[in-house]
Each structure stands twice: as C-alpha cells, then as structure tokens.
Amino acid sequence: MNLIEQVEKELGKQKPPTCQVGDTVEVHYLIREGEKERVQLFIGLVIALKGRGIRRSITVRRIVQGEGVERVFPLHNPRVKDVVTTRKGETRRAKLYYLRDRVGKSTRLKEVLSSKESAGGASADEAPAAVPSDARRVPETAGAR
Numbered sequence: 001m002n003l004i005e006q007v008e009k010e011l012g013k014q015k016p017p018t019c020q021v022g023d024t025v026e027v028h029y030l031i032r033e034g035e036k037e038r039v040q041l042f043i044g045l046v047i048a049l050k051g052r053g054i055r056r057s058i059t060v061r062r063i064v065q066g067e068g069v070e071r072v073f074p075l076h077n078p079r080v081k082d083v084v085t086t087r088k089g090e091t092r093r094a095k096l097y098y099l100r101d102r103v104g105k106s107t108r109l110k111e112v113l114s115s116k117e118s119a120g121g122a123s124a125d126e127a128p129a130a131v132p133s134d135a136r137r138v139p140e141t142a143g144a145r
Helices: 002-011 097-101
Strands: 024-033 036-050 057-064 067-074 080-087
Touching: 024 057, 024 067, 036 067, 036 097, 067 080
Parallel strands: none
Antiparallel strands: 024 036, 024 080, 036 057, 057 067
C-alpha cells in the first residue's frame, strides 16, 4: 500500500483544487483544435465527488440551451488546468442527482456566506462607530447666507 501512495504523490498535482458538492465552479480545461491548444471554461454545479487520491473526480452539471449537460473531470488530469469555486452552495446530500429531474428555480441551492463576510463588522450602509453623531450634522451658518 505504501508503494501505491508514493506513486500517487509523484504523479498527482502538488496542490489539487478544493471544491465541494453544491459549489458552482469554473473548470479551466485544455482542449485541442487541430494543432492548436486553448483553455476552455466549463461553468456549472458540482453534483458529485468520486474517488480519492489521484483518482479523485468531480461531476459538473450545467444547462446549455435548455438541455442539461454533465461532464466528469478527473482532478489530477494534466488537461484540467484549474478549478475555481465561484459560489458555495449549502447541501445536505453527498450526491445531487435529484437536480436532473428539476427545471428552473427549483434547481437553485442556498448560498453559503463565508465566515469573513458574516463576521466582518459593519456593512456599507451602516455608519462607522468612531464618528460622533455631532460631526455628521450640517452647520447652521452654512444655510443662512
């Protein structure tokens, strides 16, 4: 077993992308068109994680012209350049295959707000606490002229 783990460490990516089921991700995938190669984005919802170690893969689902398209990406594949999480979704299941039968707004997942944003203090519409209430008043002499 130790030999298999050593080979996986050598052949796999040093820092594999981290994503969870329910996340909306952008998969940067290298495709070949003739002799040219370019990176194409596949943006969708992660509905399943499978395997572990070097065999880890994600299933990403998106809607294209009203038709559902799913694609499986091995995370340690050299053609998968990057996986960027754009939105974190809240789920209670490990596999979201039930979304295949849903249409429209019922396919939405509740978004998870990061701990930095929720505990980050005052929002933009709240006044800062350091400014005294007297300093925000307009002087009375300015309107008398």
